[in-house]
């Protein structure tokens with residue numbers, strides 16, 4: 001059994017080795033990912049790949065609590081991150097109330113909050129009240145409607161400077177690590193170098209302190225679209241479809257069930 005990561009052991013990986021983070025939404029996959037990952041993220045991306053919605057915005061706190069419990073049940077030896085959904089951390093008070101629910105109703109180890117310097121006050125309120133926070137800067141999926149799409153960040157000098165400010169503000173507010181999403185690789189590396197906590201990238205190149213991918217993307221299960229930064233480690237959709245077709249064919253031909261499947 002691998003040793004469960006802690007906030008302290010996660011921080012100590014900085015400059016030593018890259019962190020491995022993968023999303024999971026249920027106990028079944030969480031158990032499969034557990035042996036190879038440092039941290040499991042119950043991402044609000046579940047609203048797309050699990051619930052079939054167009055973006056993450058309609059994910060609810062109830063949904064996140066349900067799926068976080070499922071993941072914690074399946075991977076009891078994993079460090080679990082619960083993504084706070086859109087609209088649940090608009091003020092310090094709301095954020096604390098909702099994060100306390102996550103800590104009381106699940107065994108998640110921390111929450112994840114999207115936003116940089118603009119969310120520093122909220123993150124500081126959470127961390128000073130016993131909530132461990134993983135930040136999330138760069139491309140923020142919860143801002144997809146207000147920004148009119150998923151826009152890669154760090155392309156201009158202004159964005160570059162802002163990203164460094166965001167990372168420093170998130171660290172200063174007490175976050176123990178952060179995700180950086182959809183950022184030009186050279187800028188993301190500089191952001192990682194500008195702080196003392198691990199910066200875990202998704203679509204942010206290889207110069208950061210770890211990588212996170214959505215499990216259904218990296219297993220080739222999500223067919224709607226494949227972002228440029230995703231590497232498919234399995235052609236999951238094709239394999240699943242083939243298996244289901246084989247089952248259907250065998251049911252129709254009465255090849256299944258055989259003697260060994262029969263009482």
Ligand code: KIV
Pocket residue numbers: 023041042043044045046083179181202212214
């Ligand atoms: O919701 C999610 O899966 C995420 C990752 C894209 C980092 O936030």
